Amino acid sequence: MKTYSFKNDYSEGCHPYILEALIKTNLDQQNGYAYDEYSDEAKELIKNKINDQTAEIYFVSGGTQANLLVISSILRPHESVVSAETGHIFTNETGAIEATGHKIHGIVTEDGKLKPEHIQSVLDSHTNKPHQLKQKLVYISNSTEIGTIYQKQELKQLYEFCQANNLYLFLDGARLGQALTSEINDLTLEAIANFTDVFYLGGTKNGALLGEAIVITNDNLKEEFGFHIKQKGALLAKGRLLGIQFLELMKNDLYFDLAKISNVQAMKIKSAFQDKGFQFLSETFTNQIFPILNNSQIEKLSENFDFYVWKKMDEDNSAIRIITSWATSDEVVEGFINEIKAL
Amino acid sequence: MKTYSFKNDYSEGCHPYILEALIKTNLDQQNGYAYDEYSDEAKELIKNKINDQTAEIYFVSGGTQANLLVISSILRPHESVVSAETGHIFTNETGAIEATGHKIHGIVTEDGKLKPEHIQSVLDSHTNKPHQLKQKLVYISNSTEIGTIYQKQELKQLYEFCQANNLYLFLDGARLGQALTSEINDLTLEAIANFTDVFYLGGTKNGALLGEAIVITNDNLKEEFGFHIKQKGALLAKGRLLGIQFLELMKNDLYFDLAKISNVQAMKIKSAFQDKGFQFLSETFTNQIFPILNNSQIEKLSENFDFYVWKKMDEDNSAIRIITSWATSDEVVEGFINEIKAL
Amino acid sequence: MKTYSFKNDYSEGCHPYILEALIKTNLDQQNGYAYDEYSDEAKELIKNKINDQTAEIYFVSGGTQANLLVISSILRPHESVVSAETGHIFTNETGAIEATGHKIHGIVTEDGKLKPEHIQSVLDSHTNKPHQLKQKLVYISNSTEIGTIYQKQELKQLYEFCQANNLYLFLDGARLGQALTSEINDLTLEAIANFTDVFYLGGTKNGALLGEAIVITNDNLKEEFGFHIKQKGALLAKGRLLGIQFLELMKNDLYFDLAKISNVQAMKIKSAFQDKGFQFLSETFTNQIFPILNNSQIEKLSENFDFYVWKKMDEDNSAIRIITSWATSDEVVEGFINEIKAL
């Protein structure tokens, strides 16, 4: 038996519906560079879902690309962005943001989530103008890089704080589907649109071959965004590839169905660990879980399953990371749970 | 009857073999970020074809992305690149190269091709160091943006000039397949590798959904290229998507077969125009042709076919651009030729 | 006898009044970073002279610095600047503008001056948005790099064209004093302020040790300019050094008196060449002249005087460049004229 990988949520190709759509549309001639009919239709579906016909929507290939495009298009040279130190842009994108000329102020958090007081502390320590940077943007992720999610009240407070302080709020939604279908979630896609200035819906980690949908709701940020996409090498000649995928994902809420599957599978595994009395590095309700095991248990589970050893707790114990996806089958989950039970 | 578009070579999806491979491999779990098995296999095929097992190969999404990655990874801040003014990087990529900090010296050419004397003239007018930039890189395209191609002797001379002047030579091969299968071509893929320091094989305009294969043969340029791909947002989580496509294209020389089809279809149409006595803006032997028609002829052809009116020659006449692709069927070509005959 | 240099207008230190002011103020304690009293006073004098109390004025060290600060502070990433190919930013500043991420569209001109039709041609060839850059700024110099100057009507037309086309107009005044005191000039400093959005008054080439005064008159460009000065390393801790110099230069119009001297000395030399029947590369009325001499005449003059051989006209003749300054004495000019007469 070959090992099964729980290392990430992009180990497989894409949902079969997408392949079917690619086959069906393959020889239709379409305009290039995102002017195809499928992209138009997909945008309409997203606009309807957030109840904002004026939103501007752009499809790009990946999360790092979306992050650098949004941030570099917004900031003037002397402006900076605030992020949690766990934020993907801070240490996991090879300095992509700094490469566009902008500093990221990193904040140590407990749970990967930013609060108004975090931002305030950065503002307070940067009052010596013009020797210090002007903060202009706040970057958050939902779900976060460590699997936690924002509650509606938290997001609302953060957004209101940003508005009061002349800051834009940008939400990285590489795993937004998982956040919005978490059992403890109280946000909707429309609320996400209402309480941010710009965000994106991740496709790559939720059933697409590639693709993130950037949604700009603040009028100030809409102007001429298309130029940046081309300049940064992010404009696909065959934009149809992204349009077709988001059209499939948005139709009949496939996007949310897939995200929910990934969450449910993770929660089953979480329960199995809990039932055996295992502790967790952090409490999560999305498709990432971080149980703490001892070395021999890790070794045992590694025989048939791949996963990352995430953080060494002491000489004998480490937290591991288990990620599930839309493609994680019941059979695999059951097999894994059986092994957990046997630990 | 719906109009048929000759506007570009990326109006359709991809060759059916690619779709078949995507379906077949869809649920195989693979490592992310270009560490998948398909990418490895595709790289092997390319290395074999250029007869260089030490080459480093990277798959990225598009041409502008490939151009900015290669150029910005090579140049230090005070170094610049030389290009024909028709070169894609000069006016058609929204300043992507300058956005990474580097000037492009534009050269007016007759046929879109650079010659040693062109480069020499730039070197001669930039001798006042350090007030003037240091030229370090030469950028060419094959086939060029206006459909012409380099002969072996031309490329060899240019490469030797670059070597003698401490310059790197970079070849944009967005339409390299078309160049190498042109009826007047005398270059091979191996020769391309031998007479450049870095080049890429375009997939997007030759049967892939997306993808260009960057091939680095000069050891000086290999170091740490992967960092740049991630930093510029060009590293796909599901790198398999690119690997699978180049694997299909390289297997059994599908890549060259498809390019040849696009050339042959264009040459048929070219003959039809020639037979009717039409002139051309430039003489081309690849999949782009630029016949000169009068306004009523253009209007007539536009009824059933889409194409760009490329350049106004005088009040009554303009050159149009006709581009064919691997997906241009004999039936369409025949229909178009019939309309040409009827002009 | 040591040779005398006509190579440039920055071979000496500074006007003696400046040294006297430095001595006199030396031990007065002042706030750093341009918040000193001398800078304030100097700014007041300039505001009065342009009759605009709302202008924002900043003193920086040199011309390249002023150019990159102004241009990079104005442009968003996808915006570009238009310049004559003789413009200092185009080939003589080591790619300083491109290093901040922006393309310069170079225009071939007859006399170093831009006209509306030049700009229009760039706009006309960049209509394929977003694949082509958005032009947002026009850069001109007065006097130009080849000694010519703008007439009032020319500047006014250019400014009105810019306004009609949503472009900013930036005037590099490294030798603005020489332009405004030329015998054929019909512009005033106030007119310069009225017909540009931002410009600077050069000190380095007109009697100061170093220093250019950037004057921003368009409200859109005033916001937060100080941040850019600090970020680009252009903010002097002892800003007093720049303030004191511009205070001396602006008091009693010393600035214009010095510029006039440099022009008058050049015109005397020009007359001497004309009287002997020499031709010129271009007709200039400022402190740069470009007479065409044969090789033996150049050799003869080189015995006692240094100057640049500017442009080879044919095997036997070249244009040389003679630059005078506020420090060029009557005695030196007479000695040179005697040698010209003896040719």
Added chain:
Amino acid sequence: MKTYSFKNDYSEGCHPYILEALIKTNLDQQNGYAYDEYSDEAKELIKNKINDQTAEIYFVSGGTQANLLVISSILRPHESVVSAETGHIFTNETGAIEATGHKIHGIVTEDGKLKPEHIQSVLDSHTNKPHQLKQKLVYISNSTEIGTIYQKQELKQLYEFCQANNLYLFLDGARLGQALTSEINDLTLEAIANFTDVFYLGGTKNGALLGEAIVITNDNLKEEFGFHIKQKGALLAKGRLLGIQFLELMKNDLYFDLAKISNVQAMKIKSAFQDKGFQFLSETFTNQIFPILNNSQIEKLSENFDFYVWKKMDEDNSAIRIITSWATSDEVVEGFINEIKAL
């Protein structure tokens, strides 16, 4: 009586010897752009003092400029720099380093000084290549921004660690004179040169009108540095202004004499505070001291003296910052000490 400012060490002009030299050399014609004789002589003196005739030396205007020039010239796009969070580049230069495209990894330290283990911790948390940046440079200051200095053994260990880990070591010497003349210092200028790859000698805060002398001792970093100076707008047309000043400062060790005066004056004031039993925020032996006073004491001292209230300790007490300079007279110090005694 007007208040006397202890706010910084750049409140006055320059040492009188410099003014005398400016007067004496004023009308000598010199080549521009750092090719003057004074710069050559000053460089010779520095080379002799560090006992390295192969060092490359460049004079620039200020510290932020020196920092961004050195760092951006060394790093490739995917490389980063490590600094203490108190390091001047981290929060006090308006993101100047990030504006050139590079991330600064900030480290919390006790005393403003970096140790090998600090750097190791950054290396250890950035092993996921190419998703994380490659650290290539370590930035330190001596004296530090909070007045502390490196001992020889500390610097040597740090340098050896850097060498062992393929990192360059860059020392910001804006206040290097003060460090090397501190009563507890055991380093020489030669040792500084030996245990770093590049450093600079600050003039602005030690008697010059402006100017820092960048000294490059590692051969790898010497290549083509001059281009960067021009490109970043840091090349003065009248480079003589910097050459003359460093010639005066280096002749007869004026540089060290002035630094020593600033230290001695600070130590006298420190003693006075100590004698009265005051505590300090940190123990310093250079020209910056940070005594902790209660609010009424601060108010009392503020009547005749200006200084920054540096850090609030609690409701009733704050640390203030007192900076002395070469221009701080014995009379002023005595007057201040008398007021301290009277507290």
